[in-house]
Amino acid sequence: MMLEVTSLTMRFGGLVAVNDVNMSVSRGEILGLIGPNGAGKTTLFNVIAGVFPPSAGTVSFNGNRIEGKSPDVTCNLGLARTFQIPQVFTSMTVLESISVGAFLRHRNFAAARAKATEVAERIGLGSRLEVPTSSLTTAERKRLEVARALTTEPQMILLDEVMAGLNHTEVNQMLELVSLLRDDGMTVLFVEHNLHAVMKICDRIVVLDHGVKIADGLPKEVMEDAGVVTAYLGAAVSSDQENADA
Amino acid sequence: MSRFLGYFDWKRTDGLWFAVLLAAAFALPHFIENDYYINVLVLVFLYAGMASAWNIIGGMAGQFSLGHTAFVGIGAYTSTLLFNYVGVSPWLGMIAGGLLSMLMAALIAYPVFRMRGVFFAMATLAFGETVRILLMASRKYVDMPYGLSINYDPGFIRMVFEDRSSYAMLTGAFLIIVTIFAFGLSRSYIGSYLRAIRDSEEAAVASGIPMRKYKMIAFLISAFFTSIGGTLLAQYILYIEPSSVFSTAISIDLPLMALLGGIGTIAGPVIGAVIALPLRDILLETFGQSAPGLHLVIYGIALIVIVIVLPHGLLGGVKSIRERFVSRSHARSEREEPK
Ligand SMILES: Nc1ncnc2c1ncn2[C@@H]1O[C@H](COP(=O)(O)OP(=O)(O)OP(=O)(O)O)[C@@H](O)[C@H]1O
Ligand SMILES: [Mg+2]
Numbered sequence: 001m002m003l004e005v006t007s008l009t010m011r012f013g014g015l016v017a018v019n020d021v022n023m024s025v026s027r028g029e030i031l032g033l034i035g036p037n038g039a040g041k042t043t044l045f046n047v048i049a050g051v052f053p054p055s056a057g058t059v060s061f062n063g064n065r066i067e068g069k070s071p072d073v074t075c076n077l078g079l080a081r082t083f084q085i086p087q088v089f090t091s092m093t094v095l096e097s098i099s100v101g102a103f104l105r106h107r108n109f110a111a112a113r114a115k116a117t118e119v120a121e122r123i124g125l126g127s128r129l130e131v132p133t134s135s136l137t138t139a140e141r142k143r144l145e146v147a148r149a150l151t152t153e154p155q156m157i158l159l160d161e162v163m164a165g166l167n168h169t170e171v172n173q174m175l176e177l178v179s180l181l182r183d184d185g186m187t188v189l190f191v192e193h194n195l196h197a198v199m200k201i202c203d204r205i206v207v208l209d210h211g212v213k214i215a216d217g218l219p220k221e222v223m224e225d226a227g228v229v230t231a232y233l234g235a236a237v238s239s240d241q242e243n244a245d246a
Numbered sequence: 247m248s249r250f251l252g253y254f255d256w257k258r259t260d261g262l263w264f265a266v267l268l269a270a271a272f273a274l275p276h277f278i279e280n281d282y283y284i285n286v287l288v289l290v291f292l293y294a295g296m297a298s299a300w301n302i303i304g305g306m307a308g309q310f311s312l313g314h315t316a317f318v319g320i321g322a323y324t325s326t327l328l329f330n331y332v333g334v335s336p337w338l339g340m341i342a343g344g345l346l347s348m349l350m351a352a353l354i355a356y357p358v359f360r361m362r363g364v365f366f367a368m369a370t371l372a373f374g375e376t377v378r379i380l381l382m383a384s385r386k387y388v389d390m391p392y393g394l395s396i397n398y399d400p401g402f403i404r405m406v407f408e409d410r411s412s413y414a415m416l417t418g419a420f421l422i423i424v425t426i427f428a429f430g431l432s433r434s435y436i437g438s439y440l441r442a443i444r445d446s447e448e449a450a451v452a453s454g455i456p457m458r459k460y461k462m463i464a465f466l467i468s469a470f471f472t473s474i475g476g477t478l479l480a481q482y483i484l485y486i487e488p489s490s491v492f493s494t495a496i497s498i499d500l501p502l503m504a505l506l507g508g509i510g511t512i513a514g515p516v517i518g519a520v521i522a523l524p525l526r527d528i529l530l531e532t533f534g535q536s537a538p539g540l541h542l543v544i545y546g547i548a549l550i551v552i553v554i555v556l557p558h559g560l561l562g563g564v565k566s567i568r569e570r571f572v573s574r575s576h577a578r579s580e581r582e583e584p585k
Contacts (some may be wrong), residue, residue: 049452051448070451070456071451071452072451072452072453072454072455072456072457073456075451075452075453075454076454080452081452083448083449083452087446087448087449087452088445088446088449089441089442089445089446089449089450090445090446091441091444091445091510092441092442092445096438096441097442099438100438100439100442100450100453100455101453101454103435103438103439104453104454104455107253107435108252108253109252109253109254109255109433109434109435110252111252112435113255148449148452148453149452149453152453152454
């Protein structure tokens with residue numbers, strides 16, 4: 001197992017954001033994590049990445065216990081993450097910000113730049129290297145997030161809604177990118193509201209609702225699960241209709 | 247050596263800037279004869295060096311310290327006490343003061359780095375005040391006069407000089423060393439890490455940066471060089487007292503100069519010192535006698551106006567004007583191309 005989460009609970013005061021969740025991701029797998037707004041997906045990411053120590057439970061990465069370790073330590077161990085709301089280095093150019101990730105493994109300047117350029121080109125930011133990050137579009141910022149994470153040369157990457165706010169073409173580009181990662185043997189845990197994308201790319205799906213895991217299985221099985229349909233798809237279908245009406 | 251150089255991002259124009267700085271620091275003291283101007287030059291070099299040292303933690307790493315006078319004072323007091331009471335050369339006392347300042351910085355780093363933004367600034371301000379108050383209180387237990395004079399007995403080993411141009415050379419060398427250090431940092435991965443921390447702590451940590459460690463590195467280097475400036479100040483004035491070297495005015499002047507020129511840049515603090523010190527002097531000359539205190543009011547207003555008009559300092563202003571011209575000429579060439 002690459003990642004193993006056992007009986008994980010995260011409380012914020014009286015609120016239980018993640019409630020006794022068990023979950024595992026095996027090497028090379030693409031696992032989709034879905035659930036309605038406020039289900040606790042980002043919180044689960046934050047606990048795995050080390051932003052918060054869990055209230056209870058454990059997280060193992062490659063057999064090492066990592067719960068309570070800080071995010072820089074987990075990143076160094078090979079677990080990278082993106083942010084749902086892109087966190088850009090506003091004073092830097094695209095190349096400079098991607099290089100920040102590259103310095104983790106390459107302290108030599110030319111080597112870090114080469115690594116950053118290589119990743120930028122794969123992510124589709126190759127023509128934007130000298131642009132200040134503040135002038136990037138939403139789609140480019142999402143890609144920048146992925147690029148910064150990838151330059152740290154992780155074994156596993158946590159993607160938090162990298163497709164939110166993107167148009168149809170941009171979503172397809174991002175999907176292509178994730179399949180490229182899969183071909184490289186990267187393990188991916190990704191949170192997504194776009195169910196088409198999730199169905200298309202994931203090997204397996206885990207569903208959270210109010211912090212509780214309510215389903216875990218192959219995409220097809222999960223979509224047919226009665227509990228999931230009421231908890232999540234009901235909401236999604238109605239919001240899809242809202243979108244269609246708009 | 248080439249392996250060491252590989253850690254830095256060199257640009258072609260770097261050598262040129264370095265030559266300009268070197269020429270300014272070593273040629274100016276020889277050309278300027280007038281005592282008044284030499285005095286201004288010494289203070290500009292000294293404050294530019296200390297503002298550059300402040301800029302490493304305050305500008306590059308974005309941790310807006312308002313307590314740097316503590317390091318100035320520790321530097322001035324350590325070397326002066328060691329010289330007056332133990333006979334240690336200020337050249338060594340200066341290093342001892344620098345190390346003591348680093349120790350102090352390391353001690354307060356744990357509590358203050360838990361705070362961000364304004365809270366960090368307030369905590370460091372309190373730290374600067376506390377050191378002064380502790381020093382004044384200590385006179386109850388240690389036999390020490392309020393002010394300390396350094397004997398006027400010129401000699402290289404005693405770091406006391408007859409002519410001001412020697413002080414200009416000394417402070418010029420200080421400025422050059424701090425600038426080279428800051429420059430090297432900013433062009434290495436460490437500078438990149440510091441900017442990342444300043445821009446987004448979350449993303450910096452998620453990129454594998456051990457944040458505390460790099461904030462600490464920046465703080466220690468900053469404290470060390472600021473402290474060296476404190477020793478040089480003492481050797482130039484030849485008199486120190488708690489309220490002169492432990493003064494909130496110093497704590498404010500250093501960030502102010504960095505802000506004026508361009509915070510977080512290498513040249514910014516130097517440009518800021520070049521403007522701020524002579525400006526204050528000219529105003530004092532003009533209004534000092536006719537309306538005492540007015541010069542400070544005008545100085546304050548002038549600074550506020552400059553900061554409002556140029557939020558990124560003079561360097562930022564120049565950059566945005568240049569960008570406007572470049573984008574305009576781009577637009578023009580694009581419009582002309584389709585013909
Ligand atoms: N740092 C925090 N402090 C307090 N409460 C928090 C914190 N982070 C998240 N929460 C709460 O935990 C719950 C789960 O939030 P979380 O962001 O994990 O949901 P999510 O599944 O990612 O939702 P979305 O799809 O909207 O991104 C929410 O009720 C949220 O308000
Ligand atoms: Mg979320």
